[in-house]
Amino acid sequence: MSNKFLTFSGNFRKTFALPEGHRVQWFPGHMQKGIAQLLARLRSIDCVLEIHDARIPFSGRTPLFKDMMKMKAHVLLLNKCDLADLSRKPDIVKKLQKEGVDKVLFTNLTAGNSKIIKHQLFPLVVEAIHSKPRYNRETAEDYEMAVIGVPNVGKSTFINYVRRSHTTIKKKSLRVGAVAGVTKVLSGKIRANFNPPVFLMDTPGILTPQVSELEEGMKLALCGCFPDHVVGEDLIADYMLFWFNKNSDFRYVEHFSLPEPTDNVKVLLNHIAKENQLVKRIKSPDSREHQFFPDYVAAATLVLKQFREGGLGPVLLEDF
Ligand SMILES: Nc1nc2c(ncn2[C@@H]2O[C@H](COP(=O)(O)OP(=O)(O)OP(=O)(O)O)[C@@H](O)[C@H]2O)c(=O)[nH]1
Ligand SMILES: [Mg+2]
Incomplete structure (x- = not known):
């Protein structure tokens, strides 16, 4: 674990929540x-x-x-x-x-x-x-x-x-x-x-039709047991960030060359999108000119890939 930020007194979330209407569920x-x-x-x-x-x-x-x-x-x-x-x-x-x-x-x-x-x-x-x-x-x-x-x-x-x-x-x-x-x-x-x-x-991988505990579902999602699009790449990356911060584990800061820890996934994804030139081109309906936005899904996909390949080091995603 990186010690550099052990005394960081960020105001991190104590619990994880999904935006309204989102569920962690996949039972094809x-x-x-x-x-x-x-x-x-x-x-x-x-x-x-x-x-x-x-x-x-x-x-x-x-x-x-x-x-x-x-x-x-x-x-x-x-x-x-x-x-x-x-x-x-x-x-x-x-x-x-x-x-x-x-x-x-x-x-x-x-x-x-x-x-x-x-x-x-x-x-x-x-x-x-x-x-x-x-x-x-x-x-x-x-x-x-x-x-x-x-x-x-x-x-x-x-x-x-x-x-x-x-x-x-x-x-x-x-x-x-x-x-x-x-x-x-x-x-x-x-x-x-x-x-x-x-x-x-x-046998085919089998999940429960209804995941009762949100964090349990998010841990499965972070480990790749759901297709990412089912939960949302950015939401899974957000859970990863939440988990690292909750455990005062700031390996991600060094790994992604962030200036300091953050509890805001958009800060992380913006940074990654910028570093890797991950942009989305969208045509404005009014001016019909192209506008450029950070591609959060592509940035989150990159974050998850690095986490799952062990780039951030070994983890145990359990509190006990
Ligand atoms: N890092 C790591 N990857 C592994 C290990 N074992 C399997 N994998 C990888 O995990 C991925 C999933 O492997 P599969 O054997 O397809 O998993 P499965 O449980 O059969 O998956 P489903 O058929 O979708 O239920 C593949 O990319 C494997 O290469 C391991 O011990 N370590
Ligand atoms: Mg299989």
Whole structure:
């Protein structure tokens, strides 16, 4: 954290609010369909492997997944650790345990070789499976897992990674992408290991139809779990600014070469638009001449890209 502004006595907002009429909500038809398909296949699944973003270990996990956790063996993978501040990892693990999540792994799927996936994943999954009744699958020798989670947390990347590193199968990789909603349908069984025999099933990212807590929704949006236009690029950038200021964390000032901290997102976006010559040309209806304005959406898109690529350093977007 940059110390230079630690004594800055700006009058920052204490709470975050959206302008009237704005909501953080995204529940397209493919999610509803995905839930129905997933529930229909649940009988043949031994374990749900939930992937979530390590920057928000407690926020935004869909209630449906918490219910599934009670019925099926469950392992939580907190992914994108390269972007997360994990200096309080033992506290995170403890809090998750209190919430009933006792099998957690921390992963970074951009690293070429994950020792955690190589050595810890399958033993933990097998342990989880044998700690719960398997009912109709009691005598099955293979293990079938559904990879579930909110959008854009790395579910498809994980399956590609495991298949590549644990098998010799040369098949086309699943489609992945840095935007929410790339996978829209459940996949078939994908072999992910020979011994023990493990099959994975990819699923579309699923959100709750109604996000009840505004900040929880904004954290998901900041981590890219919604398409940006659904919430608004400038509003997400505003939440980022709010969060940094609230935590007296002024890394953004240095990173974006601002003269000092600000609680006004327009100041930040104006500055970025100017520095990067991001302008919008609009024809005046009266004079029919072109007028030039800072392009706030383009500036906010740039801010979010840098945040999500880790340009501002690792973060943990939780208060606990
Ligand atoms: N920095 C970082 N990026 C990751 C990691 N794992 C996956 N990604 C990136 O995250 C983005 C989303 O990955 P996907 O695998 O498509 O995510 P998904 O959960 O399948 O997303 P949906 O299909 O939309 O639900 C891609 O740009 C990946 O390259 C990670 O550990 N660290
Ligand atoms: Mg996917």
